[in-house]
Amino acid sequence: MNSKVSRVIDSYDLDGLGDELVVRWVDEGESLRALADEFNRRVLMGAMRDAGENPIEGEVENTYRLLTGDDISSGVRTEARRSLERNGVDVEQLERDFVSHQAIHTYLTKHRGVSKETEPEDSTETLEKNQRTIQQLKGRTRAVTTNIIENLRDTGRLDVDDFDVIVDVRVIETETGETYDVADLFEERAEVDAAAE
Numbered sequence: 485m486n487s488k489v490s491r492v493i494d495s496y497d498l499d500g501l502g503d504e505l506v507v508r509w510v511d512e513g514e515s516l517r518a519l520a521d522e523f524n525r526r527v528l529m530g531a532m533r534d535a536g537e538n539p540i541e542g543e544v545e546n547t548y549r550l551l552t553g554d555d556i557s558s559g560v561r562t563e564a565r566r567s568l569e570r571n572g573v574d575v576e577q578l579e580r581d582f583v584s585h586q587a588i589h590t591y592l593t594k595h596r597g598v599s600k601e602t603e604p605e606d607s608t609e610t611l612e613k614n615q616r617t618i619q620q621l622k623g624r625t626r627a628v629t630t631n632i633i634e635n636l637r638d639t640g641r642l643d644v645d646d647f648d649v650i651v652d653v654r655v656i657e658t659e660t661g662e663t664y665d666v667a668d669l670f671e672e673r674a675e676v677d678a679a680a681e
Contacts, residue, residue: 489523489591492581496530500627502596505588507620510598516585524548524582529631531581535572538638551579618666622651 486494493501501523508514508522528551529544539547550556550564565575592598629649636642655664 487591487595488587489583490595492523492527492583495581496527496534498526498530500623501526502591503620504624504627505592506596506598507617507624509588509592510600511617516588520583520585520588521548521552523588524552527581528578531573531578532568532571533638535568537571537573538635540639541635552582618653622653626651 489505490502492498505519505523509516509519525544525548528548529539532539532544532547547564547568550560556564568575568578626649629651633642633644633647633649637644653666655666655669656662657664
């Protein structure tokens, strides 16, 4: 059975966000509460765009604070909800789709199988984990770049048609000048090391 986080990711077409959550929690040490807030802001942005809005920079963050902030009065919160409703956002559904930090924890540990606890790993497991980390970071960079370009294009600040973003991480050995794709480097050098043992 899919978790709530998985269902919401699919519902709002938030491709790559699951991988981003893994990286930011396990490798970058972000708190579950911070991840839940970021997740919900992405959901809010998706809902606004689905309703035909093109939120400007800072608008999503401010609207989310008005909807959820502890220091926001009920009157201000109500006005923020009404503003979204006038623009075609189903606010009740949106708020049902917001997730808690507990839901993020369940998704990461139960559905993605990751943990912050460190356990001894053999060299093969460590290599594979590092490869996954790099791939996840590439996915995150691609997703963030795509979102920024789409926002700039949709708000008339960037002239670009349909596009795709390619993130290419390459390693150059300074002494020899040889260039490697990261995955190729790991594969080739791991085989060399294994053969030398």
